[in-house]
Amino acid sequence: MKRTTRPKQLSRPKQYVRQMLSVASECVPLAKTGGLADVVGALPKALEPLGWHQRVLIPAYPGVLDSLDKPALAFDGGDLYGGHINVYRGTAGDIDVMAMDAPHLFSRAGSLYGYGGEAFGDNVERFAALSIIAARIAIDGAAGEYHPEVVHAHDWQAGWVPAYLKFWGNLVPSVFTIHNVAFQGNASPHLMGELQLPASEYNSESLEYYGQLSSLKAGLVHANKVTTVSPTYARELLSPQFGFGMEGVVASRGQDMSGIVNGIDTKVWDPAHDIHLKRHYHLGDMRGKAINRAHLLSEFGVPDSGGPVAVMVTRLTYQKGIDLVPGALGPLFDAGGTLLVLGSGDAEYEQRLQTLVAEHPGQVGLRLGYDEPLSHRMIAGGDVILVPSRFEPCGLTQLYGLRYGTVPVVAHTGGLADTVMDWDAAKYDGTPATGFVHTPNNTDSLRWALSRMSGVYHNRRQFSQLRRNGMSKDVSWQPSAVKYAALYESITNHRE
Numbered sequence: 183m184k185r186t187t188r189p190k191q192l193s194r195p196k197q198y199v200r201q202m203l204s205v206a207s208e209c210v211p212l213a214k215t216g217g218l219a220d221v222v223g224a225l226p227k228a229l230e231p232l233g234w235h236q237r238v239l240i241p242a243y244p245g246v247l248d249s250l251d252k253p254a255l256a257f258d259g260g261d262l263y264g265g266h267i268n269v270y271r272g273t274a275g276d277i278d279v280m281a282m283d284a285p286h287l288f289s290r291a292g293s294l295y296g297y298g299g300e301a302f303g304d305n306v307e308r309f310a311a312l313s314i315i316a317a318r319i320a321i322d323g324a325a326g327e328y329h330p331e332v333v334h335a336h337d338w339q340a341g342w343v344p345a346y347l348k349f350w351g352n353l354v355p356s357v358f359t360i361h362n363v364a365f366q367g368n369a370s371p372h373l374m375g376e377l378q379l380p381a382s383e384y385n386s387e388s389l390e391y392y393g394q395l396s397s398l399k400a401g402l403v404h405a406n407k408v409t410t411v412s413p414t415y416a417r418e419l420l421s422p423q424f425g426f427g428m429e430g431v432v433a434s435r436g437q438d439m440s441g442i443v444n445g446i447d448t449k450v451w452d453p454a455h456d457i458h459l460k461r462h463y464h465l466g467d468m469r470g471k472a473i474n475r476a477h478l479l480s481e482f483g484v485p486d487s488g489g490p491v492a493v494m495v496t497r498l499t500y501q502k503g504i505d506l507v508p509g510a511l512g513p514l515f516d517a518g519g520t521l522l523v524l525g526s527g528d529a530e531y532e533q534r535l536q537t538l539v540a541e542h543p544g545q546v547g548l549r550l551g552y553d554e555p556l557s558h559r560m561i562a563g564g565d566v567i568l569v570p571s572r573f574e575p576c577g578l579t580q581l582y583g584l585r586y587g588t589v590p591v592v593a594h595t596g597g598l599a600d601t602v603m604d605w606d607a608a609k610y611d612g613t614p615a616t617g618f619v620h621t622p623n624n625t626d627s628l629r630w631a632l633s634r635m636s637g638v639y640h641n642r643r644q645f646s647q648l649r650r651n652g653m654s655k656d657v658s659w660q661p662s663a664v665k666y667a668a669l670y671e672s673i674t675n676h677r678e
């Protein structure tokens with residue numbers, strides 16, 4: 183008898199949806215102060231097609247519960263640090279969110295971390311509470327029989343999570359991602375008991391960090407795998423210059439530490455559909471870019487002098503190299519260029535930029551504050567985007583720049599070095615140039631980069647090619663999501 187084999191396409195594909203929990207202090211669209219929020223909000227969407235369903239646990243800051251669709255009680259966290267904690271599950275856009283409602287810790291005026299420029303005095307307890315609840319949910323499960331296979335904890339605010347998971351039975355594996363090693367969540371060792379940490383773990387191999395406790399170190403030491411947000415930053419973290427004291431701990435993780443570059447949400451950041459733009463554009467029709475440029479200049483009240491419009495969208499801090507900019511602008515102004523800055527942060531840099539505006543009327547525009555729609559209009563309306571950071575774990579605005587044909591001029595550090603190919607270096611590298619990279623990071627080298635950029639800007643054919651190279655680059659999450667999925671897989675016991 184003739185044997186028949188079932189045609190392959192008729193066999194039902196096995197569908198595995200792997201549950202996992204992501205824990206962070208920020209998540210777009212609910213709470214954001216920086217790139218961490220973008221990453222935490224974008225990863226679930228990028229991982230879903232790869233079979234990993236991420237729920238995101240964040241604190242219920244004011245307004246978060248109201249922004250959730252159909253919130254329902256998912257976990258009773260009991261009393262902790264002077265009040266009751268309930269965790270509600272709902273959706274925010276495409277994201278499955280668990281919001282930790284602890285009014286005594288998170289229902290406050292001010293920013294996510296402080297008020298009037300001062301950090302809240304109980305930030306250690308606030309985020310230890312987040313970490314304790316995350317670990318308990320992962321271990322005990324929440325309503326609806328939720329048992330995540332992996333927990334992904336982000337930055338110092340969730341740094342205790344891998345430690346609790348290990349101390350409390352080592353049942354659920356974890357990944358810890360460092361978005362910025364400069365923020366370390368240090369606490370007095372007297373808080374060991376209050377933080378529910380075993381006294382025996384206060385030693386240099388575990389939680390002790392120069393006589394203190396450090397939640398960042400806890401995550402680094404106790405997670406099954408550690409990542410940071412670019413390969414270059416992963417290497418930089420091994421050096422005292424960039425490691426902020428953690429270089430030895432990073433080195434001790436060896437092959438368990440890796441760098442995975444961030445992507446961007448290419449639906450939200452898409453010049454062909456961006457809801458904030460005056461006119462849409464894409465590679466096939468770039469006319470809208472000039473319209474956005476003209477609108478942006480008039481919005482800032484800066485005349486068009488025919489040269490490159492340089493934009494910056496940034497926190498105003500030492501890290502971001504703001505102080506390097508004023509002395510480097512000569513070649514930009516000589517080429518008829520202008521600088522438009524959107525930022526908020528340290529008073530000293532706000533003041534310095536206000537002085538710059540006064541010194542260069544009609545050439546520099548400034549908006550102080552946090553303004554998401556304006557940030558989109560700036561990325562679309564600029565010709566170039568400056569990111570002169572002293573260190574930059576990944577950086578997102580240069581990626582937005584690439585996608586919007588706004589050529590990045592960046593320092594050679596961290597993710598900036600990994601995502602932008604310098605105009606001159608490209609000739610030797612054989613890869614298409616996408617921007618201008620300066621090193622060492624000081625005013626002189628930034629001035630030289632702006633001088634090179636201005637020369638290319640006035641060669642329409644060359645500049646348009648640069649733009650096109652950037653816009654053709656894949657800056658989506660897809661390639662990196664594949665790497666995260668492989669990492670999760672490597673620490674679970676799941677077998678088909």
Ligand code: ADP
Nearest residue numbers: 216217496497525551552553554557577578579
């Ligand atoms: P970091 O997280 O160190 O601040 P990133 O480049 O990784 O730097 O991410 C910064 C994010 O915050 C980007 O999405 C950027 O557009 C946004 N951003 C920074 N400052 C502002 C601002 N003043 N207004 C609006 N968005 C801002």
